[in-house]
Amino acid sequence: MQQGSSAHAIVVLARGRARVERSLLSSDVLPLGYRGAGDMAGESALVGMESYTENVIAMEDCDVVRVPTSTATALLRDDPALMQALVSTVLQRQAEAEERLTSLLFRPVEGRVVEFLLQAMSRWGVPDARGTVISAPITHLEIAKAIGSTRETVTVTLGVLRREGLLATAGRKLIVVDRDALAMRK
Structure with missing residues (x-):
């Protein structure tokens, strides 16, 4: 269309x-x-x-x-x-x-990234031993456009969330490791 x-x-x-x-x-x-x-x-x-x-x-x-x-x-x-x-x-x-x-x-970038991840998880989340895999192939640039930010800022923010153990990756897929802790960052 x-x-x-x-x-x-x-x-x-x-x-x-x-x-x-x-x-x-x-x-x-x-x-x-x-x-x-x-x-x-x-x-x-x-x-x-x-x-x-x-x-x-x-x-x-x-x-x-x-x-x-x-x-x-x-x-x-x-x-x-x-x-x-x-x-x-x-x-x-x-x-x-x-x-x-x-x-x-009204939300800082990290809050918008977290909100995007939680929405994607609720829509396309697939339970996995590591957490919940977001099965949709969503790029950092797509997230940035959706939340009104830049790809670079989204990449940095996702890196912070990974280092804190809230998020993991498997190839191009994101895995929400701890939904409740992630939601607290919103």
């Missing part, structure tokens, strides 16, 4: 993970979030937007189901439970955006 292209369908991820972002006029990118199996993207098409307002970029191989806007709106009209689920999703994303804004304004 590409920002600015004709909004004629929504997509539901059946498998895989994707990053959602908005391209800005300054050639910067505003990270909006992540989507995984069962998540929807392109919902702006449901409210009459002529073009998509964001890019959806696969982070790994994905299987998606494209639902034409006319089909999706008919399903929503005929199924109150489905409409309620959509409203709930939109409100949850709004709450996440408000929380991220609060974090950007």
Whole structure:
């Protein structure tokens, strides 16, 4: 899904993970979030937007189901439970955006990194003998963009958390060793 292209369908991820972002006029990118199996993207098409307002970029191989806007709106009209689920999703994303804004304004970088790790862990965490592996392949630069920092600062912060035994790595994957102690750093 590409920002600015004709909004004629929504997509539901059946498998895989994707990053959602908005391209800005300054050639910067505003990270909006992540989507995984069962998540929807392109919902702006449901409210009459002529073009998509964001890019959806696969982070790994994905299987998606494209639902034409006319089909999706008919399903929503005929199924109150489905409409309620959509409203709930939109409100949850709004709450996440408000929380991220609060974090950007009032938390130091370490707190924002910790918050990002805890959210990634709750979404993509896989229990492991060493702790909880964040199974999504997320780079230091992606974390930096998501929290409004630089790659270098994120790398230093992750290094501090590793040295303190709160975090470990396995290849490109991060492992939260002690969730409770990490949460105290937020």
